[in-house]
Amino acid sequence: MKTLVKTLAAGLAVALLSSTAMAQDIAVRGGQVWTMGPQGVIEDGVVVIEDGRIIAVGPASEITIPQGVQVLQAPIVTPGLVDAHSTVGLTGYLNQPDDQDQLDDSAPVQPHLRAIDAYNPHDRLVQWVRELGVTTLHTGHGPGALVSGQTMVVKTRGNTVDAALVEDGTMIAANLGAWALDQDSSPGTRAKQMAMLRQALVAAQGGADPEEDHLGPGERDEDNPGRRDLVEEAFAQVLAGETPLMITANRMQDMQSALRLAEEFGFTVIIDGAADAHLMLDELREAGVSIILHPTMARNEGELENAAFTTAAVLAEAGILFALQSGYEAYVPKTRVVLWEAGFAAGNGLTPQDALASVTIDAARIIGMDDRIGSLEVGKDGDLAMFDGDPFEYTSHATGVVIEGEVVSTAVR
Structure with a gap:
């Protein structure tokens, strides 16, 4: 995939900076965020989720992450x-x-x-x-x-x-x-x-x-x-x-x-x-x-x-x-x-x-659900998948999953 994986600093594997498993207000930062929406692929992007819905998507330089929210990081972030x-x-x-x-x-x-x-x-x-x-x-x-x-x-x-x-x-x-x-x-x-x-x-x-x-x-x-x-x-x-x-x-x-x-x-x-x-x-x-x-x-x-x-x-x-x-x-x-x-x-x-x-x-x-899911856009469900490399490469792993703001998996698969 054309530079889908842009190498991040070694420490940018999925990192949970807060351990609250049921958090509904979170931010996810990715070396690349594949929104599958109008914004396309965002380099060094951030997705902010509040009450289970996405409230902000964009470059990290333009998005303010609210204080006190859980922050997750991964090299690649995609919609769920x-x-x-x-x-x-x-x-x-x-x-x-x-x-x-x-x-x-x-x-x-x-x-x-x-x-x-x-x-x-x-x-x-x-x-x-x-x-x-x-x-x-x-x-x-x-x-x-x-x-x-x-x-x-x-x-x-x-x-x-x-x-x-x-x-x-x-x-x-x-x-x-x-x-x-x-x-x-x-x-x-x-x-x-x-x-x-x-x-x-x-x-x-x-x-x-x-x-x-x-x-x-x-x-x-x-x-x-x-x-x-x-x-x-x-x-x-x-x-x-x-x-x-x-x-x-x-x-x-x-x-x-x-x-x-x-x-x-x-x-x-x-x-x-x-x-x-x-x-x-x-x-x-x-x-x-x-x-x-x-x-x-x-x-x-x-x-x-x-x-x-x-x-x-x-x-x-x-x-x-x-x-x-x-x-x-x-x-x-x-x-x-x-x-x-x-x-x-x-x-x-x-x-x-x-x-x-x-x-x-x-x-x-x-399936008639594109008003809620399928892309990372403001107003849609906070569903995301995180990967440590190109999702379509055999050697890459899913490293975290979020559904409506809830961290439902941190397993490396």
């Missing part, structure tokens, strides 16, 4: 990293049935399953990604069903899910292609997948009375047809433009089907995965769709046989908004780390600036 699509908190690190809540395969279409009801803020994976600079997760139900459930946005701290929660019901997660096919039941083909999605959307167009009592999934009361149906209500929010439908699609044919469905029903679609994106750049750009790209280092097999280290750079060159993700792994440790995924993309054609954007401000834009 944003994971644009994860299952962390639902997939537990033990990889045992009792901590795997990312998928319920009892029915193919379950948009009413809420991530907030399954998220475990104490799972070790939450701490692990936090120590590596990830301060915000867009997490929820994963692949394996046609419509697996809802997602949410959380900060990687908090003793309870309510304390971690930023937004509930951020998107509804759907899946097209082989990962969501069931040869023993339904859907068994891609045509049936699309037919089932259309049927669910058509049913939602009729509308359900939100004031009536709940029915079970898919149930109807013939004596009182106005009673609530949670499946229809979830899809009604998609049709109303209140909730995007995030469709995991890697094959070109599945991506085209997702765009066709969105145009047919007029809803907002986010394409997730997109291994074949390089084969249909013009269509994606014309549709104005955002992409949550597969992890850079995802295995090139099956649905991902066309995945490549260079796809992120291709999308950036094409002017298509995208973010990188950790995604879902079926094996231990259950998650990747977006810092490393962005690093590999930066080593394969993506500029360092675009690589960092893909896990900060661009990720925040795609």
